[in-house]
Amino acid sequence: MKNILTFCLLLLSVTITKAQNTEDYIAEHVDVAQELMRDHKIPASIILAVAIHESAAGNSRIAQHLNNHFGVKGPNNNEEIRSAYRDYDSDEESYNHFVEIMETRAPFNSLFGKYDQYDYKGWAKGIQRSGYASSRTWASQVIAMVNKYDLFQYDDRPEGYTEPVHKTSVYHRKKRSTSRIYTVKAGDNLGVIAKKKGTTIKTLMKKNGLKKVSLKPGQNIKF
Template sequence: MFKKIIILFIIAALASCSSSKPAIATTKKAASVQKPRVATTKKTTDSRPTVKKYPTTNNTTEVIQSTSKTVVTSNVITDYVLQYKDIAMGNMQKYGIPASIILAQGILESGAGKGDLAMEANNHFGIKCHKDWLGESVRHDDDSSQECFRKYTEASESYKDHALFLVGKNRYATLFTYEKDDYKAWAKGLRAAGYATDPNYPDKLISYIERYNLHQYDCQVTGKNYKPFDKSVASSTSTKTNSSSTKSSNSNSDDPNLYEVQQGDTLYSISKKFNLLVDDLKRKNNLSDNALSIGQKLKVK
């Protein structure tokens, strides 16, 4: 009996030892499963340096003087071009007006979309009401006080109306005899036809076209190869124009009875400066219209 008890005790002991071994193995296996999670965390940490930071471009500031004085950056002008280039090319295809001219006029006349008329009336080309306009309008000081300007629901309507305005007016007929992509001839022709009174208007348009490579959009329409402009030459042209304007603005006559016209002057602004009526100012100087030239001397007393 005693021997049977000893045998049973030995068997129980052996059974107890064999059942504990899998528990040790299971623990080791669980530990090995957890290891990859540590590696995953390290991989996430190591991936952070793959984010790339690109350098910003040189964002210069300039003043655009048209129906209002607008201060913008070169990035604003670039964004404006990208926003409206497709409309400009479409109008070139349909109406024969260089896309470069359309965009340059849009930049100048609207202050790259930031000018008063562009913001208030979606008018990107400074087009006044005239007798044939039946749409909405706004009042804005220009050559005279509170002149009537066209108002549009969207900027795209202004672009379309600009094309129809040039096509429909006899005084602009000469423009359409020029080569479709001859932006220099178009810039000078617009001034000669009376689109603007500023004698530097053609130079300003050409400067924008060459500084912002707007001629490339003409080439996309015509299928010609485009050659980017030498930036130093374009910059030199712009500097020369600004220098000329500055020289003119600093050379007022010493005669208190005369006033020398400066860049941005209009008959209205001059009349206010000397407490005159616009009609009186025109009468004193035998002016038949509102056209002025920088450096022109006017009798103001």
């Protein structure tokens, strides 16, 4: 009886471990990724890279128990693990649902008009900007996955295809000045100005290099 139980546990372990490494995972799922690419015009490289990233190449708990390869949240009926992620009947169903999300949900569906099926960098950045993941490095991690495993080779790129150049979004915030200007009016003094501006006489004197508290109308005071 003990030997039978041990054998069953070993069999279960082998069954659950669907992907030993990333190369095996790619080989197992490249066909469905390419089929989806040809039907829906989203790069197979992106489909594979997102799946690898979100499922740890099929080794995550939600991939193993829920067939969820894209980190999609939702209800599930699984009794083995408690999870906020939805379950699928098969890996292929999970792959199909990811592409369905891209096609039917805004703002993801606008990406099809911006990027072709060969532009994996554009797709990765577009998916991130559309809110798929909260991590600021998500797109760069997915792109790195494509490059590491040469996943773009599965995108059916035409000979001589030139990758579009995407400008890196750099947000330049204007440096907020720590000092604002108040023009002294008749009857003003440092105490009145400090009260108006929510600061102290000492701070005003220091900011303005004042040695005396006396002010003149028309004088500019930093606060």
